[in-house]
Amino acid sequence: MANRAVNNYDRSVKTTDPTQQQGADPNAGLSDRIAAELTKQVSSGELPLGSWLRQSKIAEEFGTSRTPVREAIQSLSATGVVELIPNRGARIRVPSAGEIEDGYRVRAELEGLAAELAATFATQLQIDQLIAAEELFEAAVTEVSDADTSVEVGRQRWTQANDEFHEIILAAARNQTLVSALAWIHNQLPRNLTWNELGRDVRLMRSNVAQHRAIREAIEAGDGRAARQAMIRHVLRSGELVLLGLRELD
Amino acid sequence: MANRAVNNYDRSVKTTDPTQQQGADPNAGLSDRIAAELTKQVSSGELPLGSWLRQSKIAEEFGTSRTPVREAIQSLSATGVVELIPNRGARIRVPSAGEIEDGYRVRAELEGLAAELAATFATQLQIDQLIAAEELFEAAVTEVSDADTSVEVGRQRWTQANDEFHEIILAAARNQTLVSALAWIHNQLPRNLTWNELGRDVRLMRSNVAQHRAIREAIEAGDGRAARQAMIRHVLRSGELVLLGLRELD
DNA sequence: TCCACATGGATTGTATACCAAATGGATTAG
């Protein structure tokens, strides 16, 4: 019925994975666009972990039939965003403590590789971008310390800085499979877990900023081994923080 | 019409990814079963790289309607087995040289981590299983050297030994995310590429067997760092072999 | 009071039919 027209500006061959990035989707494939939008909503926390994905409701929201919605859900299941329970539907995966532990170990390895590669391939421009991201971090810290500004602002600022920092390193690593692999693992491990723990304590944030600086310095110095080690430590500490937060819930 | 009854021996909650392993599918979800079967056929080379997946034909083969087939294809696209060309259909992805290079770099890292973890966690039983796999390797080598037996037998034997060897290490690593991550990358990089190069030259095979032995010895000695290094070298060499084979085609 | 069991509503999973849009190749015109 209410069917919005599809704009066909541009023919793209679309060789990459659908749900990979948060970027606004081009033309190809309603199901892909729905899948991408849903993953974005999961990552942003707009859709809470453990909640159900009702096909009819989603179809209504997007103004489509159930068919492309079901295809999208299949994609989400394949990428691990969602778990499929037979005859019950799709539920947004809430990782167990064990899965988080395992996941951060793998993520550390991959990001460590990215840092090592970045140490040999990074351009001066990318180094400068890393430094800019660090300044964003410090801005976020002072914003949180400041009693005036809301917590939400600080959260967004910090998240953005963090995303940028890691994405710059990833770009500098010049390995497309690595990009895909990290996108994959970000679907397994919900992104924002870290902030929940970090945002409480300014000392933790300062420590975190220092870790980022150490990574950048190693990359700038072209010391691949040091960059890798610094990155691995950084990611593993984040994982420990998240696990600590989980154990508090008992 | 011709609709086979579905056996419901066993209710499984099915929390894991659908196309993950090659194992025969349980109950849940026709689309999942189709996706799993198709990925298996791609991995085994039954479906050649670059060929098209025709919805109608597949639907006919499985005795279903197009609906679950389309959902399965969406899953395959999400896992990277297939590339989706708008209005043209799904084609089995044939990775470029660059993708293979990047992919093997990532795979080396992940398998290296697995080997390191295995060095600390492997049980004596698993060590024995690794040794058994090594004997399978040697059997395959002699079988290939022997002019009587067909090449296909040697190929299957070697592939099985290789799969077993790496799966045992993976099991010994005790990290479920790592299992999933390697399953993911196996969908990006078709599995059997290595054999095509390895099978030609018995010296290459012997060298390969030696690499496997070195890995096992490091694991047996509990030397994580050595196991990681040996595994990384092993995987990277396989990647170089595959790349050499590709360049020959020019 | 509490447990076992039937019942009904909601939702998924699959089939079927239909059609617009697009694509690549064949055919035809220049």
Add this chain to the structure above:
DNA sequence: CTAATCCATTTGGTATACAATCCATGTGGA
């Protein structure tokens, strides 16, 4: 030999129907 046109095939999406399944709720009995 090239360019425009036409056409068969295939996808992508809508709509609808319906069996199977599951869960919650309520009912009856010990």
